[in-house]
Amino acid sequence: MMNRLRQIADAVRAAGEMSVADLAELTAASEMTVRRDLETLAGQGVLERYRGGARSLLLRGEETPFALxxxxxxxxxxxxxxxxxxxxxxxxxxxxxxxxxxxxxxxxxxxxxxxxxxxxxxxxxxxxxxxxxxxxxxxxxxxxxxxxxxxxxxxxxxxxxxxxxxxxxxxxxxxxxxxxxxxxxxxxxxxxxxxxxxxxxxxxxxxxxxxxxxxxxxxxxxxxxxxxxxxxxxxxxxxxxxxxxxxxxxxxx
The missing domain is CATH 3.40.50.1360 (Rossmann fold)
Structure with a gap:
């Protein structure tokens, strides 16, 4: 799970924002699983959720959270x-x-x-x-x-x-x-x-x-x-x- 969280966080950070559907395709996980992962990452301050996707809250050059x-x-x-x-x-x-x-x-x-x-x-x-x-x-x-x-x-x-x-x-x-x-x-x-x-x-x-x-x-x-x-x-x-x-x-x- 932690590797998938890091994969999602890195992808959203690189793109600025991504849809749930695109993240599901990237990670080969279900959209329900991706939504749960986005909730976890939002709780860590890594990204911000919006309907159907998420946008990164990590600036370029900013440290990735310890947990990830x-x-x-x-x-x-x-x-x-x-x-x-x-x-x-x-x-x-x-x-x-x-x-x-x-x-x-x-x-x-x-x-x-x-x-x-x-x-x-x-x-x-x-x-x-x-x-x-x-x-x-x-x-x-x-x-x-x-x-x-x-x-x-x-x-x-x-x-x-x-x-x-x-x-x-x-x-x-x-x-x-x-x-x-x-x-x-x-x-x-x-x-x-x-x-x-x-x-x-x-x-x-x-x-x-x-x-x-x-x-x-x-x-x-x-x-x-x-x-x-x-x-x-x-x-x-x-x-x-x-x-x-x-x-x-x-x-x-």
Missing amino acids: RSDDGVATKRRLAAEVAALIADGEAVVVDGGTTCREVARALRARRLTVLPLSLHTANALAGGAQLTLLLPGGEARPGELGLVGPLAEASLAALRFDTAVIGCCGLTAADGLTAHDLPEAAVKRAAMRASRRVIAVTEGAKLTRTALAHVADAAALDLVVTDSAAPAEARAALEAAGTVVRLVAEA
Whole structure:
């Protein structure tokens, strides 16, 4: 169901608006099913219903809601997470960003002997209950949907600490524009996490190495390592390496 919701949301966003009949044909689902899906998406603020169809409420370049991204490419995200977890030694102090890929990193770290500060409530929930893990929680305001912790309290929490490794997600990453995010307060928290850490690992699906979002977080050279997958274009990887960043490619299963 979640893949169909994402398919509908992406199609309506690309077209601006679409009819129920066209969406039913696109998804090979019944019109009744599509209507239920549109109600779900309308409740998430993704689109607006009208008789016989829907129009998108997401602007170009705006972040797709967390719930719709949650199940996208899970197998790839778990391979990326396993690679990042293998780079972290027991006993490290680690700050883990929000987002769906970093949530998988948190799940991969949950059973480890580490001190971890998560930057979202989704990530914190993935870490909760680890028997050997020391879980630190920052202050801050939780962004609706994403539940990323932002604002002065979150930034002050990070400024008071020093980490061995920061694991940072991104909305876009290119050699020319660096690491970028959709949300300005989130970008500020990412920068604070990077300043507080000796090593910065960016983890992202390869497709994001061709994208640039609104808020600049850091130049590519500020990243010690980028962990990505084979969907990353060779030219984009080469440009990042030329900018001084090490790129580690995770093979398909």
